[in-house]
Amino acid sequence: MSILIVESDPERGPCWQRHVEAEGQTVRLVATQAAAVATLKTVDVRLIVLNLDLAGGGALAVADFAHYRQPDARVIFVTGRGLFADGSIFAHAANACAFLPADTAPADLAAMVSHYASAG
Known part of the structure; x- marks a missing residue:
């Protein structure tokens, strides 16, 4: 799984x-909603790291499609804005497992990815 x-x-x-990748x-x-949807149609995905500030929008549509197409895939949402700072992302996306600032240290993000990818 990817x-x-x-x-x-x-x-x-x-x-x-x-x-x-350094975490194995x-x-x-x-980089786009269309590419994410195409990937979800053809690749078995365990976890998605999804920026809510995706250029061209569509991040929530990607999460919704993932929930439909690959219901076991979880999503770590990231954002550089105050969107969903109240934690409401967990009410909007059933597959959300974490919500992080986009400027989270890459090593910390990778550790969270490894944790959630191995869980469940």
Whole structure:
């Protein structure tokens, strides 16, 4: 099973990917809603790291599609804004397992990915 990172920032996405791969995970990195949906149709995904600030929008649509297509996949949401700072993301996305600031240290994000990917 793979980890899917959905991040449109051309520096942040590859940085996260390197750190998560260093934890021994197989990672797919995509930058758009369309690419994420296409990946979810063809790749068995255990965990998704999904930026709510995705360029072009659609992050919640990706989470909804993942819940439908791969109901066991969990989502770690990240954001650089105050969206859902009250924790309400857990009411909006049934597959949410964590909510982090986008500037979380990549090594810390990778540790969380490894934890949630191995859980359950």
